[in-house]
Amino acid sequence: MILFDDVSYSYSPGRYALEHINLNIGEAELAAILGENGAGKTTLVKHINGLLKPQSGKVTVSGIDTKDSTVATLARKVGLVFQNPDHQLFAETVEKELAFALVNFGLPPDEVSRRVDWAMKEFELTQYRERPPFMLSGGERKRLALASVLCYDPQILILDEPTTGQDSRQKTRLAALLKRINGEGKTVLVVTHDMEFVADFIPKVVLLSKGRVLAEGPAEEILTNRELLMSASLLPPQLAELSWDLALQRPTIDLEQVVLVASKLVGGPQR
């Protein structure tokens, strides 16, 4: 679905933001892109919708070489939600904000209003329909930015730091939504620092460090690898730390398993 073939990119000569990236993200995958500040996460995802074109190597998105396509064409397939909602909200009302992308892609009016209604309901924004986006709180603006991309139902969805400023309830809602979208056969990529969110909800991890892919695989495997996380300056999830402290044979990020072992250790009730 998304194929990076030996991709390199640098903003200033001599310093690579991405260096010989080889990556294959399949159809209907749900994956997190993790890495320290400046690891190249945002640069990587900007290659997927063609905002950046590889300086060497090749990026292919569902069979299309991004060099042969425009952002406007790729955007229909690849929805990219930026980190800071204030960088994209501009319309007079929440409703118009949501319709912006739909109108750009030339959807018929009844379809536009149907999808706008869906997005407002899904993201609990219905009561703000006529409100200017700037009057919303930080968390609500974040949700609106997400909704404004999700409403056009892209085949590939990429979210840059979607959990910042969201409370636990909204995070859980977001996770459920991502799971559902993924279940409908869509590819979902989440760029994040929120290790707990990944540990709890995202099955696959791509670990970036200093412009290179450090590791790629099941979250369970990567998030319990202490050396790997250390070298990418990432804080391990609490369950992984607990499994190391309890000296589990197979460290895990699965709550049930940790509880099982812990209760055995303290001789508590068997579950």
Added chain:
Amino acid sequence: MKVLYGFEYRRGTSVIHRIDPRSKMIYVILFTALTVYFVNPLVLLLVLSSSFPIVLISKITSRWAQSIKGSLFFIAFIFIFNFIGIVLATGSVYDAVISGISMSIRFIALISIFSVFFLTTSPEDLTQSMVQMRIPYDYALTFNMAMRFVPTLSREAQIIMDAQKSRGLEMEKGNLIQRIKNYIPVLIPLIISSFRRAELVADAMESRAFGASKKRTSLYVLAMGKRDALFILISVISFLLLLSLKLVFGIP
């Protein structure tokens, strides 16, 4: 937007960097006046070339070149509009071409002169020199901050453009009016986030007791030295030489 990088100060150690901002201001004022005064493209070329030695001595060639390169886009506009205007007014294509060329060189000269000034003058020194010229500190600081945020703004504009393109905005689509309208989704977030940032900066400054003492004193005081005298002398002499081209030789 690249043109703005050519105005972003980077620390340097050359003689030009150490010259008092007030001396450099004299150069900027004198030569800006010349760009407006002359219409002959060859003289304007001379005015432009006045900044070349400064660029070389201060070793800012690559950044300066960036600002010049970035301004080429505007030059195309200036040339075309000027050309059309003159052709319609006088009907002479020759005049229109010459005037278009002078206008373009004038623009490059202005960009070059100001770029040289801002590339070699630290914002702190600039504020300090304004204060020493009896400009109230608040105004000097406001000016300084306005300059300081120009590159930040240009970076932000780029991010916003990327974000809107990702939502299917095509900047280059449609006729002229449509194209101008295409900028609305970029300009509004840019303006609003600038206001938000201004408020944040104000709060941050007040939290750090900005304006607590009525009488400010400075740790460093700028003083003019021999090299300033020399720089001003060279500027004034070359200014007078150029001026004499018109006053003595009658070149327009």
